[in-house]
Amino acid sequence: MTSTEAAFVIAKRVFHEELTQTEGARQLNEEFRLNINSAKIMITVYGKMMKGLEFKRALSVPDMSYYLARIMSENDSKYLPNAVEALWKHIAYYEKRNGVTLRSLRNLHSSYLAIVNGITSFNELSESFDEAVKNAMNLTEGQRKKRISQKSVIPKTKPVVVYVYERNPYVVAEVLARAKGVCERCEASAPFKRKKDGSPYLEVHHKIRLADGGEDTVTNAIALCPNCHRDLHFGEHNKALQADG
Numbered sequence: 001m002t003s004t005e006a007a008f009v010i011a012k013r014v015f016h017e018e019l020t021q022t023e024g025a026r027q028l029n030e031e032f033r034l035n036i037n038s039a040k041i042m043i044t045v046y047g048k049m050m051k052g053l054e055f056k057r058a059l060s061v062p063d064m065s066y067y068l069a070r071i072m073s074e075n076d077s078k079y080l081p082n083a084v085e086a087l088w089k090h091i092a093y094y095e096k097r098n099g100v101t102l103r104s105l106r107n108l109h110s111s112y113l114a115i116v117n118g119i120t121s122f123n124e125l126s127e128s129f130d131e132a133v134k135n136a137m138n139l140t141e142g143q144r145k146k147r148i149s150q151k152s153v154i155p156k157t158k159p160v161v162v163y164v165y166e167r168n169p170y171v172v173a174e175v176l177a178r179a180k181g182v183c184e185r186c187e188a189s190a191p192f193k194r195k196k197d198g199s200p201y202l203e204v205h206h207k208i209r210l211a212d213g214g215e216d217t218v219t220n221a222i223a224l225c226p227n228c229h230r231d232l233h234f235g236e237h238n239k240a241l242q243a244d245g
């Protein structure tokens, strides 16, 4: 567990009055070597975010981003509007006081504001599309053809928000160099060469997903041919794994 994860968990417990702020901060200090003051800030900011209130001292941008992602993923995102509002109040307060523009925090704020305002996330969009395809497969050919003729041939566009892990390019390069153009699963040569530089086309996959806490390291990564990669993500042999990255 990183100190950010621990701070989030403890801040939540303080918010639910299972711990006092002092106890929480002490625990973060002892177990995660977080400085007492920073620990207190991490706890306070969580409480303000849940209530939509201004906070004066901020978290680092990655920590802030982690908090928002967690708040979004919990309680059906019920507290996300408050959290986004609290962040905006902080930005306004801080910028006015210090005469600066908090560019990264503003970007973070706009991404989450988009979500609060009902702009679909990419995952949501692809899940509902998969569902629609599944339903369409259950229609008769006649029913399908009728529906096809009813849809415009020019597809509409839709804005979506995508969250990605910032992968380490050195890890990718190292794994590709290790593979020497051969799939590390089926040992077949890369099926084709890349248009842009003639290098063999392989994809670098994480054995334990980054989303499941996997590390972005050479040992957790493997170079795969596109077939093996799709198989690992979507193949029936591996029902426990979800597609991603």
Ligand SMILES: [Zn+2]
Binding pocket: 183, 184, 185, 186, 187, 188, 224, 225, 226, 227, 228, 229
């Ligand atoms: Zn392969």
Ligand SMILES: [Zn+2]
Binding pocket: 204, 205, 206, 229, 233, 244, 245
């Ligand atoms: Zn993958």
